[in-house]
Amino acid sequence: MRTTVYGPVGPEAGHLSLMGPLTARTMLPAELTEGRMSIVEHYLNPKELAAPLHRHAREDEYTVVLEGRMGAMLGEDVYEAGPGELVLKPRNQWHTFWNPGTERARLLEIISPAGFEQFFQEIGQYYGPERNMDLEKLMAACDRYALEMNLESMPELIGRFGLTPPPEMTAGGG
Template identity: 65%
Template sequence: MTAQTMLGAAATTGRFSIVEHLLAPRELAAPLHMHSREDEFTIVIMGKIGFLLGEKVFHAGPGELVRKPRDQWHTFWNAGDEPARVLEVISPAGFEKYFEEIGQFFSDGAEPDLEGMAAVSERYGLQMNFESLPELIERFGLVRPLEMDGTPPAPA
């Protein structure tokens, strides 16, 4: 998954930001996680995206909008065999900087610095459940996210 800020806090006086995510076929975007400060709204631009929101599992396609409220465990993935693209509207703004900060913890070919990532996550009020990765990958027939081990996705 890639994350690119399309519209940052400065452009919206902090009200919201927009981040674009590109996902490879069958790629899991992230482990289960929960935001304490932001609500996220995912707009599917291309592909079929699977969502786990609390205990609810569902899919959305191009043009559909999914609300992921703060204080709820969630994740999402490319549920198809073609690349997918989503826009995330994050309210309030600020969390878009998280993606820039965690990049330093993923060196090519090296194990990620999970302690460093945990410290950044804590500053942003984000809880990450890394232990959820194997179960999510097996349950939904996915590949491991690039960011989690520094290597390109491969079949699970």
């Protein structure tokens, strides 16, 4: 028998994953939408890069800014969005996003079809005590989720957009 959940999903619900600067909370998992979509809430601190340039082969992402600001690079185009604005990150499009502002950003990401929300849960387990990523495990997860990631893009993105380097870059790790 299938149990269906309806009604409000509060700030304590869902699976929370901590991945360096990026926080991901799965608010609506695939099993509640028969795989059609999932919803993940992201928090980014001021001047933090969420991810290196990357592209998805299987899903589109629709990001709504709830609080703060979001910078986004889609191909060569750069955008900035504020509360109430939506940014489409289509599959097969190189992209990244960050918080260009001085306050914490809160984003709602709709993923369609669902499934990629599990990537955040999986890689959240690969961070060590100093919040450093196990890169070998990260790249294996990228393969499983049909995600291409350009790790070499991080220094250029951080410099170009005046972002804060993650701890592993400032501690001589990259």
